[in-house]
Amino acid sequence: MPLLSPLPIDAALPPLLAALEAGRFAVLVAPPGAGKTTRVPLALLDAGWRKDGRIVMLEPRRLAARAAARRMAQTLGEEVGEAVGYRVRLDNKVTKKTRIEVVTEGVFTRMLLDDPELTGIAAVLFDEFHERSLDGDLGLALALDATALREDLRLLVMSATIDGARVSKLLGDAPVIESEGRAFPVETRYIDHDPLARLEDQVTAATLEAMRKEPGSVLVFLPGQAEITRTAERLAGKVPANTDIAPLYGQLTPAEQDRAVQPAPTGRRKIVLATSIAETSLTIEGVRIVIDSGFRRVPAYEPSTGLTTLETRRVSRAAADQRRGRAGRTEPGICYRLWNEGQNAALEAFDTPEILAADLSGLALDLASWGVSDPRTLAFLDPPPAPAWNEATTLLKGLEALDGDGRITPEGQALARLPLHPRLAHMVHRAAEENDALTAAEIAVLIGERGLGGDGTDLAHRLARFRRESGRRADEAKNLARRWAALVGNRSGNSEDAGRHLARAYPDRVAQASGARGRFRLANGRAASLEETDALAAAPYLVVADLTGTAANGRIRSAAAIDRATIDELFAGQIDTQVVLSFDKGSRSLRARRLKMLGALRLNEEPLAVPATEEAASALAAGLAEIGLPVPWSREQKALRARATYLHETLGEPWPDLSDAALAADGAAWLAPYLVGRAGLGDVTAEDLSAALDEKLPWTRRSEMERLLPTHFAAPSGSNVPIDYSGENGPTLEIRVQELFGLDRHPSVAGGKVPLLLVLLSPAHRPIQTTRDLPGFWRGSWRDVAKDLKGRYPKHYWPDNPLEAQATARAKPRGT
Structure with missing residues (x-):
């Protein structure tokens, strides 16, 4: 190996080499700038245990992987690929000459699944492990499991900001080697964030101020591509003529990314507008000024909807420190933070590991391919959360990739052979059955690589444009699609039916127009929208591949139209036909409709005659109860209910409460069995109600009630006068006073325990007195009352002593 310029990591190399000579595992903690990424793999080339095996180093991002490989190749005086x-x-x-392979973490997972013994590989290095990506955690867990097959396989975990002791314990108490960094001093300046100003305006102002005050190039951290584009527009024309503006984010071509990372030409300055892609593993020559917006865009999985959306969040303290360190990689620097110093304490200490907040369906399929159905059997630094794991396995079972016990199926094995998310793998695999796998594979490429075929929402249009595109990136993407199609044994496909293929990947995201133009409802119940000017906004049905925002108001980022006939064909077994009943308060009747539903989508609706079912009867009873149960009670039924209710109020159980409120309280469920075949209030009869009351108050109870609460009072005059039990004052008897002459005790019910409230009437049936003490009335105020009545009704009989008088229903007793 050629003579190398000294780096801080050099002091840690001897103990590191000794640790890997003595054992299989080690942890290296080295701060940014120490040189671990480019120096450690080269140092391991001469290790005796390597023999002729390759060294594989994992990087979280493609840009970092290419940059690390290029730097090491330059160190050796070679081209990349040697x-x-x-x-x-x-x-x-x-190539066959390659002894150090720098790979992204997802590529390494595929290497493991294809060859669990990692044949020909001597060591695996996990660089920047502190980023805790899902693929990184999975790769380490599988690699640890693979060491049971390969006792000579070395594993080295490298990181800048991580709990080395915790990782050491995961690796069986592996030795931890620490290295000093070579960070030049960085001055930190805080600028209060204005919540009312746009982020791009504040970043632009800070950048221009820094350019005026300080020499050197500038690295600006922004949440995402949109903010980078808007900031670049604001800076254009305001920066000095010798300044280049270079965007840096994942969707750029490798050549565009490399231009952003390369040092500015002599005499020129550079402003690199970057996402968090530039936080680690990169040294951008000439940068000594960092502008940190304090935000990053991260994927957030919602188990309730099965969607992963992008959210803009505050950076963690660890990430902020990583960003700050970019300014001191090659010389003393300045870091402007767009928040006040007091807010630092409110930042999370570290970023949340992706395994704790991600869609785990890909991980679950990979583990099933590995032969693991329970992730607790593997050594994860943080085990997958049970709710997200259950959601993932549910999805895979829906894709027929797992059986009921969580074991991989032949379909799952086919999906696992494709280096795609299980949804997209299912799409490509099923497209092969229609001899159109290449089309599905091209769509999968477009979903994973924004910018190919343009940035429009309509994936069908992007597909058509992509097929016409040329250039390195487009050619590589087309070759990748052809490789994926070949993996399912079908290289054919030139259709433009993107919606059909997407529906197989995202059956829960088939969407139906809902309300205003551009508004849609997804099969999973989520609402989403497009700009009204978008061509897809007028489509009756879509399949949504990507969306962001909240569950109540998502914004569709990519989709394709699909027609109703295709939906019916693809989801024939999932479309649910159901009869829906609703109560119309205006007509006081039921309405029946036959619906065809795909999840939350109402595909079709037609009116039906109300079926004569128990379900319909229950719906009618509940509807009538909701409007107060205005059913046609007969006079006798009303009296019966009042008497039973009075007994319930005075004696309690077992007497039923038959008041309006009680009968309606449970949706009138007691009435439902007697309304089968009835469609509305007009169909309900007194006979239906009578049968229902028989159930509430059987005849055995009624005979007892007749004894306790008779319906009528046998007056001394011979009349049978009805007793009213419905009033607030208890059982009431309205009777002409003459019919009670000669009665020396007060009328009562309930075996003499409850006196009737007597409403004594004149011959004209007008109330003249109310009393619960008839004998007292005779002896007391009767004389005054009789005197008044005699004046008004002189032809009637008004005795001085009513206790000795003869009761009569006539004007005078017979014979007088």
Whole structure:
């Protein structure tokens, strides 16, 4: 190996080499700038245990993988692809000469699944492990499991900001080697964030101020591509003529990313507008000024909807420190933070590991391919959360990738062979059955690589444009699609029916127009929208591949139209036909409709005659109860209910409460069995109600009630006068006073325990007195009352002593 300029990591190399000579596992903690990424793999080339095996180093991002490989190759005086190469999605620089492979974490997982023994590989290095990506955690867990098959396999975990002791314990108390960093001093300046100003305006102002006050190039951290584009527009024309503006984010071509990372030409300055992609593993020559917006965009999985959306969040303290360190990689620098110093304490200490907040369906399929149905059997630094794991396995079972016990099926094995999310793998695999796998594979490429075929929402239009595109990135993407199609044994496909293929990947995201133009409802119940000017906004049905925002108001980022006939064909077994009943308060009747539903989508609706079912009867009873149960009670039924209710109020159980409120309280469920075949209030009869009351108050109870609460009072005059039990004052008897002459005790019910409230009437049936003490009335106020009545009704009989008088229903007793 050629003579190398000294780096801080050099002091840690001897103990590191000794640790890997003595054992299989080690942890290296080295701060940014120490040189671990480019120096450690080269140092391991001469290790005796390596023999002729390759060294594989994992990087979280493609840009970092290419940059690390290029730097090591330059150190050796070689081209990339000789002793040092890289393997990333859409790009591969590995030859038979390659002894150090820098790969992205997802590529390594595929290497493991294809060859669990990692044949020909001597060591695996996990660089920047502090980023805690899902693929990184999975790769380490599988690699640890693979060491049971390979006792000579070395594993080294490298990181800048991580709990080395915790990782050491995961690796069986592996030795931890620490290295000093070579960070030049960085001055930190805080600028209060204005919540009312746009982020791009504040970043632009801070950048221009820094350019005026300080020499050197500038690295600006922004949440995402949109903010980068808007900031670049604001800076254009305001920066000095010798200044280049270079965006840096994941969707750029490798050449565009490399231009952003390369040092500015002599005499020129550079402003690099970057996402968190530039936080680690990169040294951008000439940068000594960092502008940190304090935000990053991260994927957030919602188990309730099965969607992963992008959210803009505050950076963690660890990430902020990583960003700050970019200014001191090659010389003393300045970091402007767009928040006040007091807010630092409110930042999370570290970023949340992706395994704790991500869609785990890909991980679950990979583990099933590995033969693991329970993730607790593997050594994860943080085990997958049970709710997200259950959601993932549910999805895979729906895709027929797992059986009921969580074991991989032949379908799952086919999906696992594709280096795609299980949804997209299912799409490509099923498209092969229709001889259109290439089309589905091209769509999968477009979903994973924004910018190919343009940035429009309509994936069908992007597909058509992509097929016409040329250039390295487009050619590599097309080759990748052809490889994926070949993996399912079908290289054919030139259709433009993107919606059909997407529906197989995202059956829960089939969407139906809902309300205003551009508004849609997804099969999973979520609402989403497009700009009204978008061509897809007028489509009756879509399949949504990507959306962001809240569950109540998502914004569709990519989708394709689909027609109703295709939905019916693809989801024939999932479309649910159901009869829906509703109560119309205006007509006081039921309405029946037959619906065809796909999840939350109402595909079709037609009116039906109300079926004569128990369900319909229950719906009618509940509807009538909701409007107060205005059913046609007969006079006798009303009296019966009042008497039973009075007994319930005075004696309690077992007498039923038959008041309006009580009968309606449970949706009139007691009435429902007697309304089968009835469609509305007009169909309900007194006979229906009578049968229902028989159930509430059987005849055995009624005979007892007749004894306790008779319906009528047998007056001394011979009349049978009805007793009213419905009033607030208890049982009441309205009777002409003459019919009670000669009665020396007060009328009562309930075996003499409850006196009737007597409403004594004149011959004209007008109340003249109310009393619960008839004998007292005779002896007391009767004389005054009789005197008044005699004046008004002189032809009637008004005795001085009513206790000795003869009761009569006539004007006078017979014979007088």
